[in-house]
Amino acid sequence: MRKHGLGLLTVLLLMIFFLVAAHSQEEMISVDNSIFPNPERVASVFEHEAHNEAAEIDECNECHHVYEDGVKLEDESSEDMLCSDCHQIEVSDDQPSLMQAFHANCKGCHRSEKKGPVMCGECHRKERGGD
Amino acid sequence: MHELYGLLTGPLAWAAFFVFIGGSLYRLATMLILVHKKEKFIFTYMSWKYSFRSIFHWIIPFATTNWKKHPVLTIVTFAFHICLFLTPLFLLAHIVLWDEAWHISWWSLPDSLADMMTLVVVGACVFYLIRRISLPEVQYVTSASDYVILLIVAAPFVTGFIAYHQWLNYPLFLNLHILSGEIMLVAIPFTRLSHMIFSPFTRAYMGSEFGAVRHAKDW
Numbered sequence: 001m002r003k004h005g006l007g008l009l010t011v012l013l014l015m016i017f018f019l020v021a022a023h024s025q026e027e028m029i030s031v032d033n034s035i036f037p038n039p040e041r042v043a044s045v046f047e048h049e050a051h052n053e054a055a056e057i058d059e060c061n062e063c064h065h066v067y068e069d070g071v072k073l074e075d076e077s078s079e080d081m082l083c084s085d086c087h088q089i090e091v092s093d094d095q096p097s098l099m100q101a102f103h104a105n106c107k108g109c110h111r112s113e114k115k116g117p118v119m120c121g122e123c124h125r126k127e128r129g130g131d
Numbered sequence: 132m133h134e135l136y137g138l139l140t141g142p143l144a145w146a147a148f149f150v151f152i153g154g155s156l157y158r159l160a161t162m163l164i165l166v167h168k169k170e171k172f173i174f175t176y177m178s179w180k181y182s183f184r185s186i187f188h189w190i191i192p193f194a195t196t197n198w199k200k201h202p203v204l205t206i207v208t209f210a211f212h213i214c215l216f217l218t219p220l221f222l223l224a225h226i227v228l229w230d231e232a233w234h235i236s237w238w239s240l241p242d243s244l245a246d247m248m249t250l251v252v253v254g255a256c257v258f259y260l261i262r263r264i265s266l267p268e269v270q271y272v273t274s275a276s277d278y279v280i281l282l283i284v285a286a287p288f289v290t291g292f293i294a295y296h297q298w299l300n301y302p303l304f305l306n307l308h309i310l311s312g313e314i315m316l317v318a319i320p321f322t323r324l325s326h327m328i329f330s331p332f333t334r335a336y337m338g339s340e341f342g343a344v345r346h347a348k349d350w
Contacts, residue, residue, distance in 0.1 A: 040223055040242045119305050120224055126297045
């Protein structure tokens with residue numbers, strides 16, 4: 001009985017291991033740019049998990065934010081939504097356009113932290129990143 | 132590389148635009164003051180009509196005898212100047228940066244078109260270089276500074292092309308691109324590149340003298 005339990009546990013652990021491994025192969029490596037009608041650049045590299053770990057960002061709403069009346073809600077986040085669900089391709093009066101939102105978010109932090117890429121081709125890398 | 136990029140796109144960019152705009156205004160002002168002091172009578176026959184008539188003829192390809200005499204040079208010169216101005220002004224990457232810094236933006240060229248226009252500029256520079264070296268009558272009036280000016284103009288386009296395609300060392304070439312663009316801006320008021328500022332005035336003066344004084348065409 002004990003033996004069986006151990007075997008079952010091993011199998012279970014192995015299954016979890018492979019699930020995680022398989023899952024991480026599908027991990028985000030670049031920001032999807034297919035929402036842009038005629039993307040001019042290679043999609044930006046962005047290894048979601050690895051990036052946020054290396055950059056030591058704990059709060060999801062550092063990027064996946066929610067605003068109410070122009071104020072960011074500290075205890076809410078929107079990771080179940082795409083940035084493009086709220087940010088339009090074109091600029092609107094009260095909100096940055098989708099490209100501005102990405103650049104302000106990504107580059108803005110890199111600039112203020114003095115870490116991470118700020119030059120176009122360091123994010124829109126021709127040899128890698130998505131398509 | 133990032134400190135350098137910050138320096139090039141920050142303080143040095145400010146300095147370059149300051150020298151470019153300030154220097155151009157200074158050169159214009161001193162030119163007008165000099166004319167006023169030495170050859171005041173020029174103002175008596177300066178004419179809008181003859182000025183624009185002359186400028187108009189000279190900015191149309193093949194509208195002047197001189198343009199017609201040198202068809203290849205004419206085509207290269209027009210293609211060169213058009214691409215030289217339009218590419219940097221309407222390059223997407225430049226507009227993205229203007230937008231981020233000043234929240235102003237305007238229409239942009241597709242990157243693939245800008246890429247070809249860059250090659251036109253570089254190709255024209257090569258053409259001018261070969262022309263200077265190979266034609267005796269051109270070589271005769273050529274000094275070392277003419278080669279330096281060609282290099283100053285070609286450099287931002289060559290480095291920009293390499294950086295855009297991310298060949299070789301990307302951060303290095305992007306920084307070289309920005310630096311060479313700033314060198315070009317600074318050089319405009321103080322080298323023969325100042326014909327960018329002065330050519331409308333020289334053309335207007337020639338047009339007026341030929342039109343109002345000699346009653347002849349200057350094209």
